Amino acid sequence: MAKRMSRDALERRIGQTLKVVSIVLLLVIAVLPFYWMLNMSFRPYGDVQVHPLRVIPRWQDVRAVLSPLVCIGNSEADVCRSAVLNSSYAAVLIHYDFWAFIRNSLSIASMAALLSLIISIPAAYALTRLDFRGKQWVSSVVLLVYMFPSIVISIPLFVFFVRLQRATGLRLRSPAGVTIVYLAGTLPVALYMLRGYFLSIPQEIEEAALIDGATRLGVIRRITLPLAAPAIASVALYVFMIAWNEFLYALLFLVDAPAAWTLPLGLQQLDNQEVPRHFLMAGSVIISAPVIALFMFCERFLTGGLTAGGVKG
């Protein structure tokens, strides 16, 4: 060992140690709860009570969860019905209707994402490429509605919803009806993010094409949109994620219409004394897994978008 370490070397050594400790600690903080969710989704209450800290589920519990798999094709048998009720995942999906919630969530989230993009792409283009009166004003509105809290908008929207439903007789408490409300959350984010992205894409090629006599719409179609495709895709994914995770609007507008429940609302409503905890954890896995998987696949692609527009989360 050196007799006297310089301050520099000493700090470097301490820094290295701290770094390793920090990496482990941060990973535990971020990931452990999700591992615990997976673990607990297999373990019935009796087991948790006796061994609260069991890290890997017992084989018999894993088998109980998997057992309904053999029933695919002949789900009529009584054996299968009880197998479903003994398997947390199958019970949540079949007995508690999560299949329907998945369908609702998918259709609402993809419709909200699609509509947001269709509406915001032309607007973001105009705000970054064209010159017109009131442009500054429109940009300020975009920022304002982007930051506007959904809890405040939800009151008048709720009143409006009730009245519109009464006046028109439309079934607004449905996936289609609530998509409009979701737009209030996703459209400002899409507008704000796309505007930022379009600003960062160089305009020289477009200007050159315009000087060469291309029409404005031709330039948009052949140059701007292809250049912006990665940005648009990441906004689409991000907006989809917001809508998939959305809870407040679902709670306010759909709570009386169980057939239209989304996954988050369905899961929250499941959270009561009668439902076993490992069912809830299975439901949590079912909601989180698609988002986390989607995110892992497109991580690089999405991180830029998260910093650009991840304010509402």
Add this chain to the structure above:
Amino acid sequence: MKIFLRSPGNAKGARRKLSLKAREARLAYLLTGPALIVVALIILFPIIWNVVLSLQPIRMRDLATIKLWDLDHLSFDNYARGLDRRFWTGLRVTLIYAFSSTVLAVAVGLWAALVARDPFPGRNLFRACLLFPYVAPLVSSALIWRLMLDKHIGMVNVLLEHFGGAPVGWLTARALPVHILGLGIKLPVVLITVILFEVWRIFPFAFLFILARIQAIPDDMYEAARVDGASPSQSLWYITLPQLKAVFGTLFLLRFIVHFYKFGDVFLLSGGVAGTDVLSIQIYDWLFARRNVGVAAAIGVLLALLLLALAAVYQRWFSTQEV
């Protein structure tokens, strides 16, 4: 159109010159039009309407029949009712909640960003994993936390007891008396829990923001400092942190605004009980528990005014920065 075609030559030339600009503007209105209409219908109009609602006595039960745009009988009664003692307590709780969760999330984000600044094996995976809490659906995150913090079977209390501690009611104890250095303090346990939950969910966001800025600091600055004999802690203190000032400011304002209005996080974790009665929960409560739409709208208007002030601060700050 015909009239224009018959007009004298010089006017025609002037028209063509104008029309290039006018055509661009027309295209711009065409392209922004749909977005503006939808934003006006589902956001701007509701915001204005909310003000009208807040000035009328509207209960949930007569929502379907009452006249909703009644400008003749406006009064401030809803504000008088809404601004009760609970509101002021709630305002204090909301400020504490928003302030501490924002500061702590930025601090943890900075810690993570400093760790991830220099490459190490598996850094990309590390970065992706840290983002889990931010992308996972709120409802499932809240359920996991509630299970982990369960007073009897939750792993946190079980571990606490294992190491000789007493179980803590993380989601039920309004105040826990503790003795630190001989001082008796009452810890607002549930408030601390919801703050930590928010920090856990949001620090990845601060992490990404700060990491992007840290990696943009030119290496020459560190080189120069090293040549001058600066130790790592000195370069952290004299180079990195000053370079991050702007991003701290932006993050703080941005997140403070969002946390101030958070509803779902508190609602799903504690339900607003035991000292976590934030203002957004009070709005929900007025709307669905007390079924008083008018008062809910009144508190909503107050929150919106506050947002306008905060947004103005944010925009002023943003225009002075280049982040």
